[in-house]
Each structure stands twice: as structure tokens, then as C-alpha cells.
Amino acid sequence: MELTQKKIEQKLIQLEKAEELKFVSSLKKEFPKSEIFLVGGIVRDQLLNRSSKDYDLIVRQIKIKNLIQYLATQGKTNLVGSRFGVIKFKPQNSKINHTIDIALPRTDYVNLNSMGGRKDFNIQTDPNLPIEKDLSRRDFTINAMAWDLIQHKLVDPFNGLKDIKNKLLRAVGQPTKRFQEDYSRMLRALRFSCQLNFEIEDKTWQAIKNLISHLSDQRVIKNKKEQVVPNEVISQELIKSFVAHPTKALKLWDQSGALKEVLPELLELKNCQQPAEFHSEGDVWQHTFLALKKLNSPEFKKEFNNQPPSAELVMAVLLHDIAKPQTQKTPDKDGVNRIRFDQHAEQGADLAKKIAQHLRLNSTPNFEINYDRLAWLIKHHLLALTSDLEKIRNSTIAKYFFNSRYNGQDLLKLMFVDALASLPQNKKVDLTNYYQLKARVEEYKNWQDKNKHLALKPILNGHQIKKLFNLDTQKDGPKIGYLNSMLCQAQQNKKVKNEQQAQKFLQDLYLKIKSSK
Numbered sequence: 001m002e003l004t005q006k007k008i009e010q011k012l013i014q015l016e017k018a019e020e021l022k023f024v025s026s027l028k029k030e031f032p033k034s035e036i037f038l039v040g041g042i043v044r045d046q047l048l049n050r051s052s053k054d055y056d057l058i059v060r061q062i063k064i065k066n067l068i069q070y071l072a073t074q075g076k077t078n079l080v081g082s083r084f085g086v087i088k089f090k091p092q093n094s095k096i097n098h099t100i101d102i103a104l105p106r107t108d109y110v111n112l113n114s115m116g117g118r119k120d121f122n123i124q125t126d127p128n129l130p131i132e133k134d135l136s137r138r139d140f141t142i143n144a145m146a147w148d149l150i151q152h153k154l155v156d157p158f159n160g161l162k163d164i165k166n167k168l169l170r171a172v173g174q175p176t177k178r179f180q181e182d183y184s185r186m187l188r189a190l191r192f193s194c195q196l197n198f199e200i201e202d203k204t205w206q207a208i209k210n211l212i213s214h215l216s217d218q219r220v221i222k223n224k225k226e227q228v229v230p231n232e233v234i235s236q237e238l239i240k241s242f243v244a245h246p247t248k249a250l251k252l253w254d255q256s257g258a259l260k261e262v263l264p265e266l267l268e269l270k271n272c273q274q275p276a277e278f279h280s281e282g283d284v285w286q287h288t289f290l291a292l293k294k295l296n297s298p299e300f301k302k303e304f305n306n307q308p309p310s311a312e313l314v315m316a317v318l319l320h321d322i323a324k325p326q327t328q329k330t331p332d333k334d335g336v337n338r339i340r341f342d343q344h345a346e347q348g349a350d351l352a353k354k355i356a357q358h359l360r361l362n363s364t365p366n367f368e369i370n371y372d373r374l375a376w377l378i379k380h381h382l383l384a385l386t387s388d389l390e391k392i393r394n395s396t397i398a399k400y401f402f403n404s405r406y407n408g409q410d411l412l413k414l415m416f417v418d419a420l421a422s423l424p425q426n427k428k429v430d431l432t433n434y435y436q437l438k439a440r441v442e443e444y445k446n447w448q449d450k451n452k453h454l455a456l457k458p459i460l461n462g463h464q465i466k467k468l469f470n471l472d473t474q475k476d477g478p479k480i481g482y483l484n485s486m487l488c489q490a491q492q493n494k495k496v497k498n499e500q501q502a503q504k505f506l507q508d509l510y511l512k513i514k515s516s517k
Contacts, residue, residue, distance in 0.1 A: 003165055008154060011046050012038075015419045020055045020100050021368040023074055023091045024149055027059075030070055035060040036133055037146040037155065044142045048196065055100045056135055058146065064104055065125055071102070087126035105129035108137045108181070132157045132335060138177060139185045140192065141170045169198045176205035184229045187237035190252045205256075212257040232363040234262055239264055239364045242314050246292035250318075265355060266318070268325040275339045280425040284324045291317050291421035293309065303416060304409075308349045311367035313410045315375040317417055319355065322346035349379035372478055376406050381414050384433040389440060395489050397444040405481045458484075459491060459502040468503065469510055483509060 015038060016023070024036055037058045059067060064085055069078045075091040078099075084422035085106060088099040092230060104125040131146055132155065138144040141160040148155060163170050169192055171178045171185075179186050186208045194198050198206070217228040241249040253259045260264055269284040281290050294300055295309045295317060309317075327344040329336045353375040356362070361369045380400060387396075401408030412434075420432050462484050470482055483506055490496040496505050 008047065008161070009152070012043065012154065013152060015046055015147065018055070018154075019094060019096055020053075021149070022094075026074065027070070028150065031062050031066075033061045034150075035131070036149045038149060039146045040138070040143050043145045043147050043154075044160070044164065047161070048207070050217060053096075053098050057100065057102045058131060059102060059103055059127075060105055060131065061127055063105075064125060065102070067102070068071070071074065076278065091140055092253070094135075105131060105134035106137070107133060131155055136172065137413050139182075139188060140170055141172055142192075142196075142198075144172050152351070153342070163201075167196070167198045168201050169193055169196070169204065170201040171204045171207070175204045176211065176488055179207055179211050183211065184233050184237070186215070186256070187229075187241075187258065188235060188438070189235045190256060191244070193252060194241045194249045197248070200252075201432070206496065213261060215258065215494070217262040226260070227337045231358065231360045235359045235361050236360070236364045238262065239311050239315070239361065239367050239369070242292075242318060243309075243311050243367065246295055246314055246317070247289060250289055250292060263355065264361070265322055265351065269321065272325045272328060273330075273339060274324075274341075277338075281421065281423040284321050287421050288318065290423075291320070291417045294417040294420045297420070299420060300301065300417060304413060309334075309413065310407075310410060312369050312414055314415050315356070315361065315369060316352075316374055316381070316410065319348065319352040319374075320345075320378050320381050320414060320418060321348065322351050322355070322378075345379055345382050349375040352378050359467055372412070373406055373410075377411055377414055380411060381418055383411070384415050384419075384437045387437075389436040392437075392440055392442055393440070395493050397440055398492065399485070399489060402448070403439045403485055404446070405478075405485060414423065431510070454475060458488060458495050459499055460484075460487060460495065460506070465506065467504065479513070482513075 008204050012458065015211050016024075023040075037059050037060075038055070040056045042052050043053045044050075044417055068077060068079065068087060071087060071089050075094065076099075078088040080086050080088055087102045088228075089102050090099045093105055103238060104127050106123055107124045107129065125196070131148075135144040135146060135155070135157055137409075141158040141163045143160070144156075144158045145160040146155040154161065158172050169189055187199055189204065189208060192198065208258075215229055215234065218225050219228055220226075238249075240254070253262070254267075266285075266288075266377060267287055272284040274282075274284060274287065275425055281287055290313070295314065300309075300360075312421070321344065324341045325342045327341045327347055329340045329342065331338065334340075353371050355369050356369065356374055361370065361374075383400065400406075400411060413432055416431075419431050420429055422429065424430060460468070465471070465483050465487070466476075466480055469483075473480070484502065486509055487496065487502055487506060490505055491502070496502050
């Protein structure tokens with residue numbers, strides 16, 4: 001990256017024109033001796049030409065009480081925690097929809113009983129603390145830079161700019177000490193490496209490998225066990241890593257040892273052999289790696305009009321063959337004609353849902369993952385191989401690809417990359433089944449578009465079904481959706497023609513659901 005001093009100044013001065021910072025000039029007038037800095041991710045991202053709305057400010061030479069009082073006259077304020085000394089601020093009459101973080105310089109002291117959790121800090125704010133001291137507590141050099149909004153200069157005590165130029169991720173100070181303060185920083189390193197496509201500096205990487213087992217550490221608080229690094233935090237770093245760069249994430253999380261601590265089921269894919277005539281790419285691990293790679297391939301982008309894969313799809317690809325090791329049958333061991341994985345899709349759906357619930361994969365802001373939808377994708381990823389595509393009925397197409405409860409488009413995408421990653425021996429990749437199914441989906445959509453005026457009005461809606469069985473929307477939402485979906489199919493197939501038949505149909509179905517538990 002060619003970043004001359006002039007270009008650096010031009011880029012960072014450009015930040016000063018942002019709507020978010022219009023209030024800075026009045027703040028400076030009110031407190032002439034103050035020093036105001038943009039810090040952290042916004043500085044890094046501006047230098048990397050990455051869009052960002054994370055405006056974090058450090059303000060020196062103003063007491064926190066005086067700062068809060070003044071900002072309250074300029075907009076909405078919220079002190080998110082006195083121990084952190086961070087003010088969430090939104091300027092009045094501003095067009096922005098997000099808040100700005102404003103804080104005093106601070107020093108973090110690790111508790112004597114620290115176990116490497118985010119909360120194991122004593123925090124001391126000090127308006128007179130040099131900006132360099134504040135930057136010294138940060139995780140990586142590329143996040144330990146500040147732009148002085150008054151003097152218009154870069155403060156870079158740990159050579160973060162040099163590491164940006166060299167595309168290198170390096171811990172501030174001693175890596176071991178930095179990670180022992182907060183073990184989640186190791187996962188942040190993996191995530192930043194994937195998002196920025198940076199290499200991890202050798203000493204930083206070695207410290208991660210040495211300390212990664214601490215992700216499984218637990219402690220007892222009020223007679224209750226809890227993880228030092230919560231699953232919600234692990235989940236966020238996992239998802240952000242894999243969405244940013246699926247194959248690099250798989251390599252880094254594996255080579256660092258993070259998978260062993262977080263998702264050991266994936267490691268069983270290694271050396272799980274597949275029938276070579278259908279999978280010359282190698283074992284299930286190699287197949288999964290190749291399927292993840294195909295999510296960013298030219299073929300995928302062309303097929304799906306450059307639509308980026310959703311987080312839910314990425315996780316589905318990662319876990320789509322998770323049950324192959326437990327369902328594997330071999331000629332030598334089981335007397336079958338070839339290596340088989342009977343029921344691996346169904347068992348994989350159950351296992352993936354358990355993994356997702358354990359890790360709390362639905363806890364990452366801006367990355368929507370629904371446990372039932374994830375399991376559904378995995379359960380049905382073999383649809384194109386197990387169905388007679390010429391005889392498949394419209395009701396079946398509607399069930400899988402035009403059902404508001406699930407994502408039929410993601411199912412097509414999963415089947416597409418799965419097929420691309422299945423390399424027949426001495427043959428080209430076979431996409432015949434995928435394209436046949438896709439044609440049936442498009443055929444049904446065209447028919448649906450032409451016959452919108454013939455669309456059936458539902459005999460009973462979700463609210464009526466809820467009332468019929470005294471169900472709760474939040475608790476029983478999936479059950480209501482399932483009953484509604486099955487009733488719509490029955491109505492479409494003319495098995496149900498009136499309200500009386502609909503109620504009888506639903507009552508019988510509801511009894512089956514209850515008896516199957």
C-alpha cells in the first residue's frame with residue numbers, strides 16, 4: 001500500500017468534514033485548553049479505504065462532569081458505564097442515526113484475580129493522561145493510532161501505520177500479556193486477519209497458539225459456573241471471521257487451535273474418507289473447505305448476480321456435512337458396496353442446531369442466524385439428489401422455495417456450492433440436478449406470477465391458528481408457522497376446502513406433533 005505522508009494527512013483530514021464531528025468546533029470553543037482525538041477503528045479504516053461509522057473520540061483536559069454537562073446542551077447523552085467513562089452522544093439536529101462514543105483517556109489495571117475475561121479490569125479515567133498512555137492499553141498496533149483533530153496530526157506511538165503498510169497484525173507491547181488481559185482478543189486477531197486479509201505477526205501468532213486453550217476456561221461466580229469468554233463473544237468473532245473470508249477463517253481457526261476449543265466436531269471431518277468416484281477432492285474436511293471457497297468464486301457470483309452469501313448460508317456450508325463422521329459406513333467395516341453416509345443430512349441438521357444453540361450463533365448484531373432455518377438448510381441440502389425432479393409437484397416446490405418461514409434461495413446456493421465442491425473422478429463437476437431443480441423453481445415462479453389473480457385466500461390465518469390451540473406467539477412461533485404452512489399445502493392440493501375441514505386437519509396434525517415428543 002502506497003501511503004505517503006501527504007496522502008495520510010489528506011485521508012484523515014477528510015474525516016474532519018463528517019457530519020458526526022460538526023460539534024467538535026463548538027466543544028473546542030467551550031474548552032479552549034482541550035485536546036480532541038479520533039481513535040481506533042475509524043482511523044485504521046480510513047487509511048484502508050474501508051467504510052466505518054465507529055466514531056470514537058478521546059477528549060483530554062476536560063473533567064468528565066463538565067464534559068457531560070456541556071454535551072447535554074448539544075444533544076442526547078448517555079453514560080454507558082461510569083467504570084468505563086464512555087458517553088454515547090448524538091448531536092441535536094443531526095442527520096446521523098447512530099451515536100458517537102466520547103471518553104476521557106483511561107488506564108486499565110488487571111485485577112489480581114483476573115482470569116482473562118473482559119470484565120477483569122479496574123479502569124481509571126484521567127483527563128490529564130497523555131494520549132499515548134491511553135493508546136498503550138489497546139489490543140493491536142493498527143487500532144492504537146489517534147488523529148489529533150486540533151493539531152491535525154497522526155499520533156502513532158506503536159508504528160501502526162507501518163503495520164498497515166505491511167498488512168501485518170501485531171499486538172501492542174507483549175502479546176502474551178495483552179491476551180492474558182482479555183482472552184477474547186485472540187479471536188479478534190483471527191477476525192481482523194480475515195476481514196483485512198492481514199497476516200498475523202509471528203510473536204503474536206505464537207502467543208495465540210500458546211494461550212488458545214484458555215477459551216475453555218470457566219470460573220464460579222455466586223455458586224454458578226460461567227465461561228471466562230462467553231459464548232456470545234466467541235460466536236460473534238466466529239461469524240464475523242467466516243463471513244469475511246470463509247477459507248482463511250477455517251485455516252486460522254484450525255491452525256490456532258480455536259476450533260478444538262470452540263467447535264471440535266468440525267475436526268472429525270479430517271480423514272473422514274468419501275467415495276472417490278464422487279469426491280476425488282478428498283476427505284470431508286477438504287470438501288467443506290472447497291465448498292466454502294466456492295462461496296466467493298466467479299461461478300457463484302455469476303449464478304447469483306453478485307449477491308454476497310448471508311451469515312446463515314456461510315454457517316450452513318460450514319456445517320452441512322457435520323454428521324458424516326458419525327454416519328459413515330464402509331465396505332470393510334459394514335459390508336456396504338461403497339462408503340456411504342446414510343441419513344447424514346437429517347442427523348447433521350440436528351447436530352448443527354445443537355451446536356448453534358450452544359454457541360448462541362443468533363447473538364451477533366447485523367448477522368441474522370435462525371437455528372431452525374439453519375437446520376432446515378442442512379436437512380434438505382440433498383434435495384436435488386434425492387428427488388425425482390421431473391415428477392416433483394408444485395406443492396413441493398412451493399414448500400421448499402416459496403415458504404416465508406425458510407430461505408429457498410439460500411437452499412439453492414447451498415446445493416450449488418456443494419455440487420461445485422464434489423469432484424467426480426476423471427469427470428467434470430455435474431450440475432445437472434441443480435439446474436433441473438432451478439428450472440422447476442423458475443417454472444413455478446413464472447406460473448405463480450401469471451396466476452396471481454387465482455391465488456387462494458387462506459382458510460385460516462396464523463392468528464386464528466394461535467387462538468384455536470391457545471398458543472403463544474413468542475414461545476410457539478415455529479409451531480404456528482409449521483401448522484400454517486401445512487394447512488396452505490393441504491389447501492393448495494385441495495385436501496382442505498372449508499373451515500371445518502381445516503380445523504379437523506390442524507387438530508389431527510397437532511395431535512401428531514404432541515405425540516411425537
